[in-house]
Structure formats: C-alpha cells, structure tokens
Amino acid sequence: MARLELRNLHAEVAEGDEKILEGVDLEVQSGEIHALMGPNGSGKSTTAKVIAGHPAYEVTEGEVLLHLEDEEFGEDIEIDEDQRTWNLLDLEPNERAALGIFLGFQYPAEIEGVTMTNFLRTALNAKIEEREELFEDEEGEEAEEEDEGFENSPMEGPADDGEVGVAEFQGILQEKMEQLEMDEKFAQRYLNAGFSGGEKKQNEVLQAAILEPSIAVLDEIDSGLDIDRLQDVSNGINALRDEQGTGILQITHYQRILDYVEPDHVHVMLDGQIAKSGGPELAEKLEDKGYDWVRDEVYGTA
C-alpha cells in the first residue's frame, strides 16, 4: 500500500512569480480512484506536474509526501522503517517514478527516432535499477558487487541489457497491448510521433500498465476521445486499479469518463486550492449546477 499526501502545497511558475497553487491538501491511497475537477486555470494540471517534478514550477511552501508500506515493491526490496516516507520534492522526476509515481500527460511529447519498445524497456529497467539504488543498504551493495562479477561473464549477454531482457519485455508489451486493444504495430513506431490524440492517450495508459505505478496521476486522459477509445482507456485505468492496486488521481473537465471509471472521491479545485471534496454524487451535482455553485457555496454568495 502507498499513500500520496499533498500538504499545504504552494507553487508558482519558476520564471516569474505567478502563484498557481495556494495551499493544496489532498491524499490518494493505493486502490482508490480520485477525480480532480475544476475550471480552466484552477491549478489542476500544475498539481499534476508538481507531483511529478516538472522543472518549470517552483514549490514555495508545503510538502508532497509518499508513504510506503513494507512490501510495496515485493519481497525483493526491503523497505526499512526510516525509508517509509519520502518527500518527493527532494527527488528528481526519475527517482519519483522509481518510487511509483506516474504522470499521464495531457499533451504527451512526440519523440522521433525512439521506438516505443526501446523507450519503455529502458524506462522499466531504469525504474528497477533506480529503486534498488534508493533502497540500497550495505547488504545490497555487497550483492551488487557479486552481480558485477556475473556481468563480466560472457554468458550473461550485453551488460546494458538490464533486468528485463528484450524477449521478456516483448512478452509483457504484447500482453498489455492486447488488453488495451492496441495494434501491435505501435510497438515499433516512434514514441507518439504522428499518433492521433486518441492514440497518444491510449499509449499513456499502456505505459502506466507496464510501469505498474503505486499512484498514477492522469491529466485529462479523457479529453478528445471518441466513445470507443474512451472505453478502452477507461478499461485500462480500471485494470490498473483492480489488477495492480494503483491509486488513481484523475484530472478531468467532464463527468463523461466518470461513468466508466467510477471515482471513490471527487475533489473540486478553485483558485489553487481544493474547495470541496465528496463522493461520486459531487461530480453529478457539478454536471448539473456548474462550478459557480461550488464557488458560491465555498465563498458564500454576495
């Protein structure tokens, strides 16, 4: 089990002093689905980017904590008592990923010349390796030295092959792509290059499925999808929660996806803060009444 905790989070754009987050408090636990809603400019996407460590934002106050339980990463990785809580703000984006944070991008980067397969296998192996480093104790270091001894053996194949080899990875990728009903040709295409909007979003969910995060923050994963693709993406998100126990923080403008991915909790963001939280019924009420209703309720009518 893992728990992501945002405490009184304040953030601004690193170049300039435009304040965007003004005290966000939020908790997401493994296995839970949270919907984060709110009007444009309320700070939803910034919240997502700050959690993942985007360099364009500076945190001026507050904390982003990740609490882990003993066997979060299986039996192989022992998490000592003093390694249970991490302040993500002290960590690089790739270290946060190694601890189980995943950000699904609203606008995924198009990367020419790097195939999906190559990228994802690199990411998966880097994540495993970084995790070992983060939780390494003296015993672990000794074990690593032994490993190096093996790596010099000609039987072991190339040293940079990583924990998950090419053949094994192909198997994982194929299985996950089938689950998401993705065409296998995607595997050899360049990362998001020339993908349609829907294909990019599907690809974000695929990457989450392969990287098996503890907490996935999905930034408008539903926008611009046709109904078939929306169902595929929703199935993928539900599978993350049901099969891997991932906690989901789903940022959305629309009630529509919440019909397929039922949230346990709904939060409404206004002016850089969580203005209101509730159960799934809150989303329905928003659909009927709009955000002004929340604004009126929180700030009181004039």
Added chain:
Amino acid sequence: MSAGTQVHANLTEEQVREISGDLEEPEWLLETRLEALAALEELDMPDVIRTPGRDWTNLHDLDFESLVDPLNAAENKDQVGPEEAEVLSWSDAVQEHEELLKEHFGSIVDPQENYLTALSTALFSTGTVIYVPEGVDAEDVAIRTEQNSRSLFNYTLVVTEESSSVTILERQSTGEEAEEQYYSGVVEIAAGENSYVQYGSLQNLSEEAYNFTVKRGVADTYATIDWIEGNLGTQLTKTEVSTTLSGDSSETQIVGAFYGHNDQHFDLDAKVWHRAEHTTADLVTRGVTDDVARSVYEGVQDVGSDAWDTSSYQRENTLMLSDESEADASPKLIINNHDTEASHSATVGQIDAEDLFYMTSRGVDPRSARNMLVEGFFVPVLEEIDVDELRDDLEGLIGARLRQRD
C-alpha cells in the same frame, strides 16, 4: 589575397614528377599535376561563410608548409567490392582504364578550382576508381583508409554506366597519430543514364587532424546520386558535397550527419545545381555541437533558367548540447525558373525540456534520456543509409561519443 606562397617554398616539380612516375602515369596526367602545382601561386582558398566581423573558418591560418609532406605518404587501405564492379587502386586504374580517366578525371571538380583542389591534384598519391558497367548492380563497395603519415592526398572516381547501380562506403581514420595531420580528398562521380549511386562517407580522423574534401557528382538523365556525409573526426574540416543535375528527371539526395565536441570545427557545404527539367533534390543535414565545438553549414539550391518543373527541398537542424558551442547555418535558394517547388529551413536548438521531462517522469535517468533523444535525432539520417557498415558504425560512434560525456 593570394595564399599561394604558403607551401611554394617546399614543393617542387621534382616531387610531383616522382609521385606521378611511381604511379606510372601517362604524360597527360603528369601535365595536369604540374599545371595544378604551377597554379598554386595564383589560386585562393575556397570560399567560407562570413558573418559581420567574422570569418567562420580560417583556412589561411593553417601552416601548410609543415603540414604537407608530399613524398612520405603512408596509409593502410582496403578497396573491396563485389565481382560485378571494378574497384581499382589508382595505379591499377592508370594501367587498365586510361581512356576512362582521360574522359572523367578533373571534369567534375576543376583541379584549379581553388588552392586546395590544386594542391590535392598535384600531390595525390593514392586513390580508387570504381567502374560499374551497364546494367550491373553492385552493393557494398568499401574503401577504408587509415592515414599513417603527416599528409595524405586521395582521389576517388566513380563511373556508372547506363542502368547500373552501386552503393559505396568510403571511410577515413587515423592509424599513427601525429600532432597535426592533413587529409585531402577529391571525389568525382559521373552517374550515367538511369543509374543509381549512393556514396557514403565516414570521416573519423584523429581530432588533431585537418581535413579538406570536395565531393561532386554529375547526374545524367534519370540518374540518381545520393550522398551520405558523416563527419566525426578532425579539429577542422572543410567539405563540400554537391550534385549537378544535368540530365532531365535526375535526382539527388544529400544527407549529412555530424557531431562535434571539444574544440572541433566543421565547415560543411551542401549544394545542388538544377540544370535540366523535372529534377528533384532533397538536402537533409542533422548535427550536434557540444563543448566549444563550432559548425558552419551552407546549403545552396540553385535552380537554373532551363530547369522547368523543379522540386528542391532543404532542411538543416543543429542540436547544441552545451551553451558554449556555436552553430551557424545559411540555407540559400536561388531560383531562376518559376516552375519550381522548393523549401528550405534551418534550425539551431537545444534539447527540448518537455521531451526530457516526459522521459524522466517515466523513470529514465536524465543522462540516458538525453542520449536517447540525441540518438533519435540522428535516426532520420541513419534510415537513408544503404550500406550496413556505414549505418552501424556511424550509429555506434555517435553513441560512444554520447556515453563519453558526463
């Protein structure tokens, strides 16, 4: 200004006679060499890009007197190819194909075009002639040169007869390194009607070396000349790659990749001359500069007044990995026939921070992410390469240079 006096002091007719004599060249070739030697005094350095207050590449500062050691050329050379084509050393070609040489030698690159072409013509002691007879398809011709002397002057001629094809790799590296070395190469390609030539080069000389090369081709009717121009070595390289599309419906592609680091300096020209109808040119160069390296790129698409129905495209992209490296690019489009579809662009930029964040947020460490982005940047160039050895080695050398970095 004339640069001719720079080497005149230690170059003599006797030296040129000795080189030509050792190769058992006919009288007309000796005469061509001697004329080039005599012309040195009058000839200037090749043109370089100038921006206000600055000559980007200063060839005048090179100390040719100490760089050029005409009678002590030493190299290791492989000249291999499939049986169907003739791949001959220069001395063999002189014996077996004098008429071919008489027809083509110096017909595409004027020996007296500038000081450095004349120097190369007067002093070249090694070279290769590739002759592809009519209808023959020849793959994977390879010329591998390892320079072991202070200076080395090389000449390459490719002649393809009607409806033949050939893919070629010519590569240079340094065997015995010295503090300063000079490699000079002239390449001429005569592509016959409806023939196809891909000539790829991989220049990976020592980073103490200087390099001057001119590679030029003439494409006859329906002929295609594709160039791959890879530059990784030397402290200073000045190259030109160009095609004259002289036959109707002829085509050319000039694809370049370079990666400069430390204080390397690359001055690269890519040029196409549209001189017939329905001709097509595509110029694509991608390069990286790091540390305090500099790159200067000049691309010219020249559409002549008789070049009806021309298609001509040019793109140059430079990726700067350090704040101190410099890149200058000047794509030029000269159109004298309105029936032309053309585009040209050049960009200089750094690694995209959003791309990097996308990759690191998935767990890839920043160094590997950067390396993947740079390797990916070169992929469109690598995809154009026909000869596996060139593609694999270019990719490998780029990867090794990246991993050398912090």
